[in-house]
Structures are given as structure tokens and as C-alpha cells.
Amino acid sequence: xxxxxxxxxxxxxxxxxxxxxxxxxxxxxxxxxxxxxxxxxxxxxxxxxxxxxxxxxxxxxxxxxxxxxxxxxxxxxxxxxxxxxxxxxxxxxxxxxxxxxxxxxxxxxxxxxxxxxxxxxxxxxxxxxxxxxxxxxxxxxxxxxxxxxxxxxxxxxxxxxxxxxxxxxxx
Amino acid sequence: xxxxxxxxxxxxxxxxxxxxxxxxxxxxxxxxxxxxxxxxxxxxxxxxxxxxxxxxxxxxxxxxxxxxxxxxxxxxxxxxxxxxxxxxxxxxxxxxxxxxxxxxxxxxxxxxxxxxxxxxxxxxxxxxxxxxxxxxxxxxxxxxxxxxxxxxxxxxxxxxxxxxxxxxxxxxxxxxxxxxxxxxxxxxxxxxxxxxxxxxxxxxxxxxxxxxxxxxxxxxxxxxxxxxxxxxxxxxxxxxxxxxxxxxxxxxxxxxxxxxxxxxxxxxxxxxxxxxxxxxxxxxxxxxxxxxxxxxxxxxxxxxxxxxxxxxxxxxxxxxxxxxxxxxxxxxxxxxxxxxxxxxxxxxxxxxxxxxxxxxxxxxxxxxxxxxxxxxxxxxxxxxxxxxxxxxxxxxxxxxxxxxxxxxxxxxxxxxxxxxxxxxxxxxxxxxxxxxxxxxxxxxxxxxxxxxxxxxxxxxxxxxxxxxxxxxxxxxxxxxxxxxxxxxxxxxxxxxxxxxxxxxxxxxxxxxxxxxxxxxxxxxxxxxxxxx
Numbered sequence: 001x002x003x004x005x006x007x008x009x010x011x012x013x014x015x016x017x018x019x020x021x022x023x024x025x026x027x028x029x030x031x032x033x034x035x036x037x038x039x040x041x042x043x044x045x046x047x048x049x050x051x052x053x054x055x056x057x058x059x060x061x062x063x064x065x066x067x068x069x070x071x072x073x074x075x076x077x078x079x080x081x082x083x084x085x086x087x088x089x090x091x092x093x094x095x096x097x098x099x100x101x102x103x104x105x106x107x108x109x110x111x112x113x114x115x116x117x118x119x120x121x122x123x124x125x126x127x128x129x130x131x132x133x134x135x136x137x138x139x140x141x142x143x144x145x146x147x148x149x150x151x152x153x154x155x156x157x158x159x160x161x162x163x164x165x166x167x168x169x170x171x
Numbered sequence: 172x173x174x175x176x177x178x179x180x181x182x183x184x185x186x187x188x189x190x191x192x193x194x195x196x197x198x199x200x201x202x203x204x205x206x207x208x209x210x211x212x213x214x215x216x217x218x219x220x221x222x223x224x225x226x227x228x229x230x231x232x233x234x235x236x237x238x239x240x241x242x243x244x245x246x247x248x249x250x251x252x253x254x255x256x257x258x259x260x261x262x263x264x265x266x267x268x269x270x271x272x273x274x275x276x277x278x279x280x281x282x283x284x285x286x287x288x289x290x291x292x293x294x295x296x297x298x299x300x301x302x303x304x305x306x307x308x309x310x311x312x313x314x315x316x317x318x319x320x321x322x323x324x325x326x327x328x329x330x331x332x333x334x335x336x337x338x339x340x341x342x343x344x345x346x347x348x349x350x351x352x353x354x355x356x357x358x359x360x361x362x363x364x365x366x367x368x369x370x371x372x373x374x375x376x377x378x379x380x381x382x383x384x385x386x387x388x389x390x391x392x393x394x395x396x397x398x399x400x401x402x403x404x405x406x407x408x409x410x411x412x413x414x415x416x417x418x419x420x421x422x423x424x425x426x427x428x429x430x431x432x433x434x435x436x437x438x439x440x441x442x443x444x445x446x447x448x449x450x451x452x453x454x455x456x457x458x459x460x461x462x463x464x465x466x467x468x469x470x471x472x473x474x475x476x477x478x479x480x481x482x483x484x485x486x487x488x489x490x491x492x493x494x495x496x497x498x499x500x501x502x503x504x505x506x507x508x509x510x511x512x513x514x515x516x517x518x519x520x521x522x523x524x525x526x527x528x529x530x531x532x533x534x535x536x537x538x539x540x541x542x543x544x545x546x547x548x549x550x551x552x553x554x555x556x557x558x559x560x561x562x563x564x565x566x567x568x569x570x571x572x573x574x575x576x577x578x579x580x581x582x583x584x585x586x587x588x589x590x591x592x593x594x595x596x597x598x599x600x601x602x603x604x605x606x607x608x609x610x611x612x613x614x615x616x617x618x619x620x621x622x623x624x625x626x627x628x629x630x631x632x633x634x635x636x637x638x639x640x641x642x643x644x645x646x647x648x649x650x651x652x653x654x655x656x657x658x659x660x661x662x663x664x665x666x667x668x669x670x671x672x673x674x675x676x677x678x679x680x681x682x683x684x685x686x687x688x689x690x691x692x693x694x695x696x697x698x699x700x701x702x703x
Contacts, residue, residue: 016202016203020203020206023203024206024210027210028210028214031214035218038614054291057291058291061291061294063645085203085206085207085210086203086204086207087200087202087203148196148199148200149199149200149202149203150200150202150203151200151201152200153192153196153199153200154192154197154200157192
């Protein structure tokens, strides 16, 4: 059993820092959308050019669907962000965050030949910041830190104690 | 590897005593707490700053962020009495009006269903079905082309109705509009013929006490406009001119912005039409069944100033000739002017200079495809410029230019402060207002994307002429305008584009036409009511 045990303090600190920064980013992205009555995902979905293009565009065309997507997206981002920030339900939050980012990526991947109405804030070819952040969440899924450096350690104390027992057993 | 000495505190508790937690474990669990504090602090600061800025701008502007406070009610009471409506002229526009009144042609429904199957984003069928049932019957039809008259009859008894209305008996066809008016079968008529027929039909309907919804341009000449104004005013019928912008949420909001004097003194209004398709230049389809046997040519020509031999082109593409309409003036300047008149209430200008030419569509037409008109309003210290080409699709929009700010009106509204504004000088200095960014945008129905297909449709949509929004719900502007007209017939009151507004529209357009044709500056004499 090597779960978390082979990490040095520096490695753990790096992982926790990454988790907190991504959490912060998600949380503010979410709250900004929750608080803005003008924000909508409709334009973003409408510009879909790749996989599930028809699905995204038909969602964008339906006011009801847009309302549901907007609600789920804004509150999803907020809750995922809060979870990552404080280390609560960390793995679930990381998995959901990963799913959201993959969806964002699928809607508008920077592939050769795909043009978008919305300007990008940088220069991207295949890889963009969404994909990089998704990969960072993949790292957090692979190397969880919430059970020790997060509220998971308090809320799920029993499981935490079991982890520790396992750690001892593996020592 | 971890051992007891490296992790003494965490591993002190036995595995089964999980309820206990060490002090160090607690600290580790709460490691992000300071970051949460920093987040909350920054978040609240950011929110307070944003709110303060928005409040400062809104307080300065004295206008609300939401939808327009005053908007003409399409329907004041549920439609009680069934009204019998006749249609004179069931061409492209007539068919569209009757559909928006709740009677789509069965072919259209079939096409729309097919279109939805191919593109789920296509909302036209849904919009049609969701319209209110206006409680009318299409009882009478008059069209000089047999095919179109038959289509109108088919539409009048369609069984797929707006608002789930029932199928109704077929309309009766009348060979002449005078017979239709005299039949006693109609309470109201929709006139969607070429412009050269508008005045005679409206005057006759008014004399018979029949309410009129007339397509723009209200008349073909200034003299006809005076006659229509007098006849309608005297008769007391409910008259509505077909300018859908009157029901556009963005236009109503724009009027609120003007009333709040946000732009400062306005010296220039620039309005434009750019279209770049043959259809947009009135090169409309010639129906395969159109011939001298199916078209009553003599009746089509009617009051047209020049009589010519039967011509399919002239019949199906009548907007290309001054004999039947006034080209860009009556078709598109009329909409643009009415939008400006709705927002600024400018009335008839003092003078007009117009110019242009047939520069691209050299297909035998005599109306210009490139056309500019400059109107002066000395009483308002303002110039209104209209500029159009039918051979370029650039979106130039409708812009109101004031000393303090500019307002661009399309489907949405954007207001941008001027760098050298006197009123906003201090706020620009303080960084509250950034002249490089819109200080206020208003976007009706901002949630959801509409599938708008053709270039011409996009042009109309951007002008609020195709559809608009009520409380975020997409509505057909045509439908709302017809509903408003029927409501005034049932419950009294006037319409938003009544005969006074129609008179201003017609005279303004005809000033441009006269100036273009005569190659000189023309002025309006309000006392004698003539263009000189």
C-alpha cells in the first residue's frame, strides 16, 4: 500500500496548492455566473463545431434547456470550486470538475480548421487552458489530498482512520 | 517511508477510535481556511466595487436595467367577439400576415415540420403554434392571381391553428376588392397589395366603416397620403400601419433611454439598410403558373401611372418599379424612419436631399439599388441620414449620436459614453465610466439562441421586425402588431402606428423619392400639406 505514503512534504504541498488554486478558480467562475442575471451558456453551446454539435446547438435553442444548463453549470462550478478549495468530497468534486471541463473542451476544441465566433484570449492549437486544467484535475484525482489536508479528513473521519490504519499496516 | 516516529500524532489514535482527532490532524484538515478567508474578502470587495460602479452608472442614467417600463399591450382584454377579417393581396407579405394572425397555409406547416426535423433549432413552427388564438375568422379573400387566392382559401380553413384554435369554414373569394368591402362579410381588412393600391383601398374601406391594417408604405404618393389621412380620420375606423418595430422591446427601451436624456443633445441619427442578395433586392420568384390567364393584369395595374403590356416580372417583382411602389424609400427607409420616429418622435422633417442610382441590379428596374437621403429637423437641431445599398451586407445598424453618448439600436441596445462628453466628464476621469466600453447594454430575451437562417431574415431580426421578446419569451412582432390592431377594434383606443404616424411615415418617404426623382432639395409645407 503506497497510497500517499511515498509523498514528500514538498509533493503534498504542491498537490494541495494545485487543488486550492483550481478550487478558487471554479468557485469564482461559478459565483460570478450565479450573481450575473445576464450570463448564459447559450452562445458558447451555439458555437459547438465538433462532437455532439447538434445536441449542444439544440440545447442552446431551447430557453428551458438553456435555463437548466445555466443553473447546473453555475451552481456546479460553485460547489465543485468550494469542494476543492476546502477539501470536501474532494474526489467527487475533482471528477465532476473534470467532466465539466471536458464538456467545455468538446464544445470548442482548438483544432485545425474549426473557427469560432468568440475570440480566444491566447493562441491555442489542440491544447488549450481548459484541457490543461482538466489534466490538472486528473492529477488531483490520481493523488487525492482532501482526506488529510481538507474537511474530508474531519467529515469522513472513519474512513480517514481506516486510511491511516492501512498506512500503518503498510509501513 | 512513514513510520511511527514520522507520523506520531496522526497515528496515535487506534483505527477503531475514529471519532477522536488530533490537534495536528485538525490543523491539516483546515489548511485551506486562510485561503477561504482571502477568497471571501476579495470576493466581497470585487462585488462591492462592481455593484457600486453599476449603481453609479444607473443612478447617473436614471434608467432601469430591465425591460422597458412602458410597452404597448398587444391585448388589453381577452378577445371576446369573433371578428371577420378579409385579406386583400395574398402575396408573400399577405401570407405572412395571415399566418401570424393564426392561419398558416398547410404547405407552410408541412415545410416547417420538415425543417424542424432537419434542424431542431428551427423555432418557426413552435412560435406559430404558441401564438394566441386571436378569435378571428378569415372570411374573404381578394387576389388578382388565382393561385394566391386559392392559397388564401386553403389557409383560412387550416386545421393546425395558433393557440389550438379550431378549423373554420373556407373564406369566400371576391374578384374585386370593392365586392369584398360591400359583401357585409368582413369587419376588418388586411391590405397587403403593392403600394399603388393602398390609398384607394384604405379610403374605400374607411368609407364602408371597415377597419384597416395596411402594409407599409402607407401610400405611393404624398397626395394619396393626405387623402388617406383625411378619410381615416373622418371615418373613425381603427387603422394600423404595418411597422413591426412598434412592438419591439428594444425600440421601446430605446425610447426610455431617450426620455432619460442619456445621450445628451442629439445632432445626428444614422440609419442604414445593407442587403446583398437578389431576394433582398426584390428579385422575387416568378410563379410557374403565373400567366395572363391566371393573373388579372388590368386589375393589378389599376391606378398605376403608366400602363404597360402584361409582364410577369412587373407582377412578381413590382417593388422594382416606381409605377407600383417607391423602391428603397417605401420598403426599407419607411421601417427605418418609423423606428426613429417611434424612438425620437421627430415627425415630418423640414427638408430632404436624396441621391442614388441603379449601380448593381441593371435588370430593367427603375428604382435605385443604392440610395441615400438626408433630412433636416431645424426645430430639433438634428439631421437624420438614411443610407442604403442592396449590393453589400455589412451591418451598419441604427445609431443615435449625442454629445454625451451614442446609442446603437439593433435587436439589442448598446450605449457608449463619448470621450469628450461634458456630462460624464467627471465619471470618465474617476474611471467609473470607460468610453471604450459600452456603459449600458440591453439585450431582450438574452437567454437562448434563435435559429435565424437567411441573410434577409437576419436583417429583419436585427431591426426587431421579425420577432421580439416579452419577458424573455420569443414572440412574432407581426403577431403582436395584428393583435394590437384587433384589440383596438374590440376595446377602443388607438394603435401604436396609427394614421397620424402613417402620414408622417409616408410623407417622409415621399420627400426622399421626390428629391431623388427631381434631383433637388425638397421641403415640406405643413400648412398646405404639400411637398415643395
